Amino acid sequence: MNKTSVLVVDDSAFMRKLIAGFLNESGTCYAAGTARNGEDALEKVKALNPDVVTLDIEMPGMDGLQTLKRIMEGTPKPVIMFSGMTQRGADLTIQSLQMGAVDFIPKPSGAISLDLHKVKDDLIRKVEMAGQLKMKSITVNERNRPFNERKTSRLNSSMKVICIGTSTGGPRALQQVLPKLPADLNAPVFVVQHMPEGFTASLAARLDTLSRLTVKEAEDGELVKKATAYIAPGGTHMKVEESKSGLVIRLSKESLNTAHRPSVDVLFESLSLIKNVHKIAVIMTGMGSDGSEGLKKLKKSGSLHAISESEKTSVVFGMPKMAVETNAVDAVEHLEDIADAILKSVQS
Template sequence: MVEYIKVLVVDDSAFMRKIISEMLNDHPRIRVIGTARNGKDALTKREELRPDVITLDVEMPIMNGLETLKMIMDNDPCSVVMVSSTTKVGAENTLLAIEYGAVDFVTKPSGAISLDIEKVKDSLIDKIIQASKANVKRINVVKPLERKEESKVKNKTKLKKMVAIGTSTGGPRALKDVLTKIPAKFNAPILIVQHMPAGFTKSLANRLNSLSNIHVTEAKDGDIVRNGVAYIAPGGYHLAVKKVASDYVVHIHQEEEARRGHRPSVDVMFESLASLPEIETIAVIMTGMGADGTEGLIHLKQKTSHCYAIVESEESCTVYGMPKAAMQTRLVDERVHVQQITERILKRF
């Protein structure tokens, strides 16, 4: 007997409720068990129907998506996938929703809806399936690591260091946890690949920059990497690093197709660093579905003698996919709770 993923569809547009419901009901493992037209209606239906996943519109009358999401996550957490517009305000609100606990988001079709809807359909179904397996419980504050571990990880090399972070589903929250704890005078650049479409990575960089002591920016082609700056790959582009004279420079490109379905790709970023053996890389893989980063980590470990690998533990991951795949290589040096990742990075300096 098939066990269906039960979904509640919340949108103020009757047309969008119908379209989303039809898309999801086309899948043999998904059943839409109800719809709601605003946040207040959604909270009532959620109590009555107990869905596994909720699709939640961001902009609604009476009670909007952000207010609804906060009430859900504060009182009785449930997997939520946001349905967002592609406007600047829509992107900013979507990122707030991820901070509040939404598992992921999709953007609403725009323009000729009959042409756009199939693109959205596959993405939405994938995210509903992943959301049904996601860890949406509150991440408890964990104690600092024992001091006795310091001797194990004390780093005495004088090489140029770079931190490279790869993440996907649940990544914005994890990045907030890591970047906001890094001191302003951090003695290395930070390169970040977060799986996210064009239009959202700039808002993510701006949001993290407003919360962090270091400078966080969406990377631009030709940026000379600086210590104490985090560079986020723009949606739709790979991020690599190359050496130009005595500088290390960001290369943003579309010279390669999506890797494992992703552009930007963590593998591409890691592989570019593997071609720079004089760099000591701290490679970090955090929450996300799939296995992006695993091949790149293998390259880093095989081609350089100075790569230290950290992955996020299952306990704190929204989706324990990318870290799990990396662990299976047996090349990971540490697996720790997201709240301890910054501490482990700092101990390498």
Template sequence: MTIIKALVVDDSAFMRKMITDILESHSRITVVGTARNGQDALEKIEKLNPDVVTLDIEMPIMDGITTLRKIMQEKPRPVIMLSSLTKEGADKTLESMEMGAVDFITKPSGSISLNIREKEAEIKTKVLQAMKIKVEKLAQKEPAKPVALFHPTPMPRRNNSEKSILAIGTSTGGPRALQQVITQIPKDLPVPIVVVQHMPPGFTKSLANRLDQLSQVHVREVTDGEYLQNGTVYIAKGGYHFKVVNRGKGLQANVVQEDNRNGHQPSVDVLFESLSAIQQCKVYAVVMTGMGADGAEGLVELKSKKKNTVIVSEAKETCVVYGMPKAAEKTKLVDFVVKLPDIAETLVNQLKARGE
């Protein structure tokens, strides 16, 4: 049994003690050291060579973002960020994910969370999962170039009454994967895009805002009851399921709080299954990097009710975590297995080929 060596970095002595106790209560994890700020952390990494680092975002002397940048440049390894639930905390968390952090954990009640024990299972699970992640796949890359725009007069559809929609599901490693795909989507894409990214409440809005700044298409956190517009990306709201319904005027968002599915809310299966129930709706479904199997059951439902559904999964070679795409491919229903840099172009070409 491999023992995972962890370094705990936090400016609060209380938080260092609590997180250390939580991690060391697992038989496969040992805390080899703690650090009170980023500068201290870099010295401890050099000396102790931990497998995984838990890193607080807000610290004196050297904050978590600066520390993460230096770790990924000099001593790359899995880093899990600890973040507050504020908007600033969410924005900085998204920035850290872009820079190569493998995941994040929210502090329940601010920088010194006396109730951090509420997160015990999540903290241990994410440290264990971090060891399965290919850190080299989180290295920063040059921004992707947008796919060529559609012609102003695309081929007519074979069925003019049929609506079309592009649906994407992703989890661990997803924010960076979404950035690579969505920033390549042309602004005149003639279909709406709906996205489930596993994230807690408060973080999906920051993700949408960040992607909107970087992309040609509009990106927003979805609102219950709004009609879905072509050339717009709708990100599921953390803590809510995102379903799509047909209300006559067009496709409409149905944002609801229900039981978790596969441990998640929002769930990819819930989104895909809602699309399978809409008559006269062509679906292009994409499953990208993530732990677990969320989305696989939804793909089965889609293909059983809509034989013309086009399914794309991210290739193992580019996945940060190959769980969700692997489960999708096991259904034997995937039409295209595509490396991350080529997903947007594959989707655009499929839309063009089918006269969208």
């Protein structure tokens, strides 16, 4: 078996040594080299041609985002970001994922994390996954203009609901879907993005600035409104229940025997219990099979239009592939066409 070669980029010599050591001990990957800053990283990406790059977000000089942009435009590689567990770190992480980074690892205790061993297994797993990916050049063209038109009429029994599940590659995929939905969308949107606690608020805030919809992190007990996208908080399951006033969001940190929290299956299964509402379910890029069991329950429960992202545009064709294999998917769409497919189903 060929081992995955990795370029480790961090301005801390201690962190470079620690990360390289974890990789070399894994048996499945190794540190092909290290770089102390962005300029050094760009030279070594060309010289070493690594399978994967691990990249610290906050570095002096050319920072992680600038370095990522140059890598993706020039010699695209699967990049895994290392980020701090701060609000600034979370905001920068979300930007990096929307710019093309495939995943991220939170540093447990800041820039110099003596306890980095806590994320060792997560690092190896994500490097192994990233080593299997083929990246394309990405030109970053972000819209930062906020939309002010908002419509938030409440749900009624004749309404439709949209539910989206995604994982690896999801933040960039969501940026290609939610901003294309109109401000007067006649449905609420529920989103599960696999992400740890502390990062989904930044994801929701970033998507909100790009979208005509209201995009927010979901809150326990809030009454659902149309033209609003609710992001499940990191590390928390999101369910939707019926009440006398309409649909209500319920949040829980129970394990519920799922591999992920938040879980797409948990969201989908909760929606399968709601009658007289047409559901539009979307499974996008991600590793694993989360969403497939819930999709089958949605299909059995009544009116459903299920959409899967195509292999061509998926960063990881795991979750979409497993969704298709349930035979519950009605359409397979390229990422750039998913918003239009959602709208057609809402308007039909």
